[in-house]
Amino acid sequence: MAPAIELTGITKRFPGVVANDNINLTVEKGEIHAICGENGAGKSTLMKILYGMQPPDEGTMKVHGDVVEFGSPTDAIDRGIGMVHQHFMLADQLTVLENVILGAEPTAAGGVIKFSEAEAHLARVAEDYGLTIDPDDMVETLEVGERQRVEIIKVLYRGAEILILDEPTAVLVPQEVEALFENMRELKEGGATIIFIDHKLDEVLEISDSITVLRHGKTVASMPNDGVTAHDLAELMVGSELPTPETAESTVTERVGLDISAVTVVDDDRRPVIENISLRIHEGEILGIAGVEGNGQSELVDAIIGTAAVTAGSISLQGLDITNLSVRKRREAGIGYVPEDRHHEGLMLDAPLWENAALGHQTQAPYGSRWLMNRSGMRSQTETIKDEFDVRTPNIDVSAHALSGGNQQKLIIGRELTADPSLLIAAHPTRGIDVGAQAAVWEQIRDARAAGLATLLISADLDELIGLSDSIVVMLRGRLVARLQPDEVTPRDLGAYMTGAATQETAEVH
């Protein structure tokens, strides 16, 4: 039987880089095939080529033994290939059903959408693959894991038998990852072939049947998943040991960095999204916030950086009351910010790297001042960030969208840490970063902590949260429900608190 996918000699060049260099990839029918590799190795590029989003410069593609050439994703979909992108592409204001059928609506004569037929089809797909979802839910009310399920159903609805998932677990908490893997196994049972990209090696080992490792745009290994260890994989990917985030001895000082007292924030309907939250982060301390996404973490962050108005309570930074200061004043006072979604709040994708590096710090040296920008300062500082944080790019004049996901993330971390902040708000700081670079980022955060940085860490990666934090609080439905010691808690316990299965008598959070 011909393999589901057979790529031979795929080459793709971009200005200044060869993203895919003569890549061969064979994916058997009905297997789960993982693609690993450091940031910028060319994984996403290869998948976009397979999905018809970009044409290869050289090479041939075979699907079920037939040579194919895709002009657009429509051609790929016709061949039964579907892709779920790392950044979801759902319309918030539509229901699940509407999102799923968008662009593939069954219509009666006169263009009337046959909703009942669509709904029956959706139910059949969901049933076949064991994916539960209510078709009438508004997408905006869904959790990340559920949104991802909608994306997957959307792809299956179009008849895909070969699924491409680009870093599907990056945005999920462990419970959701488990659910996703369960779904993936069912899909496999149902005869589907799955190709997925992941930076977390234990996940790769758990779910995949075969693994292909890319490095500098080349295939360095392709093997069945038996007897392979995370150690081997890390070695193949980056040629280094597997890092673990472990906090060295405590550097927590007596000086209070951030002091949040009884803060409440309400949404447009005046319902509280975070309620009566009090917490302190000392200089030299990393405070981890655990919680399933959508439980008030982003609102808390917005309140601290000043993009959401505080209804009650106060916030101060090193003794300075910042409750009513503008975002700019707060950032000038020393707040560094790594946003949860790098494309949304982090980067100007169409601007060159050296302008992106200045964003958020444009009023401060070396980037600029109150009135003027300093172009040579901007450029040289960007070079520094590029070198110190290992941002892989041909030069700093390329626009941000030309960087791979992980390198975009490194640029943001670099920009925030080199600005020497007194408080760092880091939401999923290593999201999408490869194991090698992850270790470097942890090291850099630890160095800054030793120098007195107060850090608010939000992460879906519980190992990261436990390994880096000096102390952890759990957020549930807009409140702090538990305070835990990282050296006493396991990811499993933490998960129980996050979902509300376990509770603490008093969440004394000072």
Next chain:
Amino acid sequence: MRKFLFSLSAPVGAFVLTLVISSIALWAFGSNPFAAYGDMLGHASKLETQVDILNRATPLYISAVAAAIGFRMNLFNIGVEGQYLFAFLIAAQVGSLVSLPAVLHIPLIMIVAMATGAFYAGIAGVLKVTRGVNEVISTIMLNSIAVAGLIAWLQQRWQAEQEEFTSTTLGTNPIDESGLIPHINGIVEIFTREIGQGKELTGVLLVAICVGVAYHLLLTRMRFGFDLRASGLNPFAARAGGVPPKRMIVAAMVLSGAVAGLIGLVELSEKGKFPPNAIQGLGFAGIAVALLGRNHPGGMVFSALLFAFLDVSAGILQNTEAATKEIVNIMQGIVLLAAVVAYGISKRFQEREEARETAEALRAEQGVMA
């Protein structure tokens, strides 16, 4: 050098495309395209026509900069039209009420014009941030209010105050000579022969050059310009990066309006008052010029000159009967479309070329290693 040639490929491509399509259009209208182009170029080669072109390009360029300031942050200030006409009227009236030496009189008129434009555009900005009114809608309405309402009404009032009025005294009261920006024939004539036919090259050209330089510095050197572009590129990232979104909207509208206020200076200096039939449409033309010039200070110089050349050619085509004068409007439309297409193609081509070079460089490197 290669880079430079590449950056020229799009405009040149657009130009060729325009010529081809325009020729077809001319031919379809039953005229000989070559005769028409010949007439246009022959006409434009005359010094006096060139003065006309510059006189037309000057307000077009200022108007384009005004629109571009908004476009840079995705604000569509469609109201440049109303802003400049209203500013023109107020500046002319204020200028006619005072007598001052030129060093004070001219700046006063300019400041009044800018302030009026800024104020009028600012209304749309404030409406947007306080009431969420889309600026396209509000500026369109403000245009009608200015042109059909305010200007007509004020003009009538101020005319009624004149002792007696005949057709020559229509419009606002004449401004003293000291308030008018003098023509700059003298400067040009250093390099050329004497300018004939009583043509005068507007001194506002120098103002337009200053506006262009200031716009360039704003975008590349000033923090405000950085914030402006950041807001246009990604408003959410800009906000998280400390750029106050509401204040930026108002500031950008005000700045755009202030520049718009300068458009009327050309006609004001030429006629010495706000005439009853003041030139309209410069605001809308400026939007097209900004689009063609891609909001770039240098690009808009070329597009303003091109539009002015086409405008001025309308007359000669009419005179020689080589073609109907409406053809120039068609050509202005064609050049806009052609530019969009050409820029798209050139961008792809450029990326492919760079990728090929990289591959070659890499191959050479590997050859050395092997």
